[in-house]
Amino acid sequence: MMFQARPRKVRLLSIIGAVLLVAVFTVVAILLRNTPTGVYFYLSDQVAMAGIGVLIACGALMFGRPRVRADLEGVEVRNMLGSRRYAWQDIESVSFPDGSAWARLEFPDDEYVPVMAVQAIDGEHAVAAMRELRRLRREAETKTEATAETR
Template sequence: MAADVVEFRPKRIRLVAGSCAVFLVVVFTVVGLLLGDTPTGVIFRTSDQVAMILLGVLLAGGALLLTRPRVRADAEGVEVRNVVTAHRFTWQQVLHVSFPDGASWARLELPDDEYVSIMAVQAVDRDHAVAAVRALRDLHRSATH
């Protein structure tokens, strides 16, 4: 990666999502394995047990989607990848990089009162978020002035 490229990912949510994913797989695996031994009279087959384990894996995958956000910027522009979407903007398209009071994450202010949330820069990451916003603002300032 070149020296003039900055990349930020959320820190705390990655730890939480990873822990939740492991927890979900473990719990659903244990429940799936114990399904065969129920005194309720319900008959669980091997396919039911496998389905329960696969459900845990799918839910864990959903939790891991929260680790996907990333922001990558260089002298030309910024790429914002959130949980589902990804956008690339030139710095000329961006009016400001802001972090409104009380907001959960930073955002790019665009023309016509539009904005794009930067989920990779989260308030709970405190100093990491401050460093990310400063770096993005410096790149924006350099590119537009």
């Protein structure tokens, strides 16, 4: 069984923000030629202004990128810039500390990895995701113990 979670509200806000950024920069690019300042703007300046808007919008969309996938073998965490898979036997716990913006995977020696896909702002969706991650961890632990006993 595969479980997957993504942030909801931040993802929606990043899409809306990206659309607004492209719209604003496009309007500015169109109006760039009609300035009473005496400065001459060319077509290349307008294209560059629209291009800057697209690049900033792509940056805004990165906030909606996080995802977590889990199964009985382990957890794949994709945050804004990278993705990595962790085996359940390496993970001590799945936690959501008080006041934290997102969940995290706890490892030995006080190390942890943020799980930006499970965010506090998502409320009940985050609670359900945490329950499912913890359930999968328990099942994987039980499966490992059963395998060790049969040996």
